[in-house]
Amino acid sequence: MSDPEDVDRVLRNHVKKSDIYGAAFLGEGVLSTRDNELWMEQRKHLQEAFLPNGALKTDVFPKSYARAKFAARERMRQIVQESPSATVVEMNEFLLHEAMAQLQIALIGTSEEEMNRFNIPLRRAHENSLKLEIEPFEAALSRRRQARKTILGFSNVVLDHAPQGVLGKRLVDNCPFGKDDRTIKRDTVSTFNFAG
Numbered sequence: 001m002s003d004p005e006d007v008d009r010v011l012r013n014h015v016k017k018s019d020i021y022g023a024a025f026l027g028e029g030v031l032s033t034r035d036n037e038l039w040m041e042q043r044k045h046l047q048e049a050f051l052p053n054g055a056l057k058t059d060v061f062p063k064s065y066a067r068a069k070f071a072a073r074e075r076m077r078q079i080v081q082e083s084p085s086a087t088v089v090e091m092n093e094f095l096l097h098e099a100m101a102q103l104q105i106a107l108i109g110t111s112e113e114e115m116n117r118f119n120i121p122l123r124r125a126h127e128n129s130l131k132l133e134i135e136p137f138e139a140a141l142s143r144r145r146q147a148r149k150t151i152l153g154f155s156n157v158v159l160d161h162a163p164q165g166v167l168g169k170r171l172v173d174n175c176p177f178g179k180d181d182r183t184i185k186r187d188t189v190s191t192f193n194f195a196g
Contacts, residue, residue, distance in 0.1 A: 028184045029191030042188060046170050049107070055166035063106040063165075071098045096123055103196030108158060108189075109165025118154045125150035126194050155189035167192065 026032035030042040049055060075098075079089055097119055104115040125147040133140075159172050159182065171189050 026191050026194060027187035029187035029189075031191045031195070032187070033184075038184070042184070046167070046188070049167040049170045059166050060106050064102055067098070067102055067105055071101070100193075100196050103192065105165070107165050108168040108171070108192070109163035110158065110161075110168070114157065114161075118157070121150050122154055122193055151190050151193065152186060154193060155186040158189045159185055 028035070028038065030039060030046060033039050033042070071094075076089070076094070079094070100119045100123060101115050104110045104119070105112065110118075128143050128147040129151070131140075131143070135143075158168060162172055163169070171185060171192070
């Protein structure tokens with residue numbers, strides 16, 4: 001579709017959640033819930049954080065730009081100085097770290113300290129949640145439980161500390177999502193971290 005009016009009409013009136021989604025470690029978050037009404041309610045509530053002429057332009061983009069400048073100049077210098085004999089910088093790790101930093105700092109509004117505390121553990125936890133390695137059942141279950149504990153730990157920190165980012169505010173505000181409001185909000189924070 002290319003006509004803006006058609007797109008607007010379809011997105012408002014003819015959207016149904018695909019039933020292929022549903023990741024146990026993301027619970028009832030906006031990506032993984034299979035409840036179409038809950039999904040639509042979450043989508044509608046969260047979309048304001050992503051409107052290009054709203055808070056993205058005034059709040060997120062300036063923070064994102066500042067973080068990108070810091071990463072390219074200061075953080076890269078720090079990495080090289082910490083390991084002066086290294087001739088290679090692991091760019092994949094650097095970019096994954098910065099993608100999560102952008103999400104946490106610019107969109108959610110966590111502090112630099114919280115981002116540094118959770119960045120690597122969260123990425124490892126999501127990786128461990130999705131691993132399909134052949135291992136004894138108990139070992140796999142234990143690994144996934146620990147990953148879920150890390151993911152939910154960060155999500156609870158976000159909910160408890162009332163972050164100031166545009167997405168963070170939308171994630172923790174008083175919009176009720178139904179039966180277990182805190183659990184759904186926590187799962188949605190987890191979902192955005194997974195996406196990040």
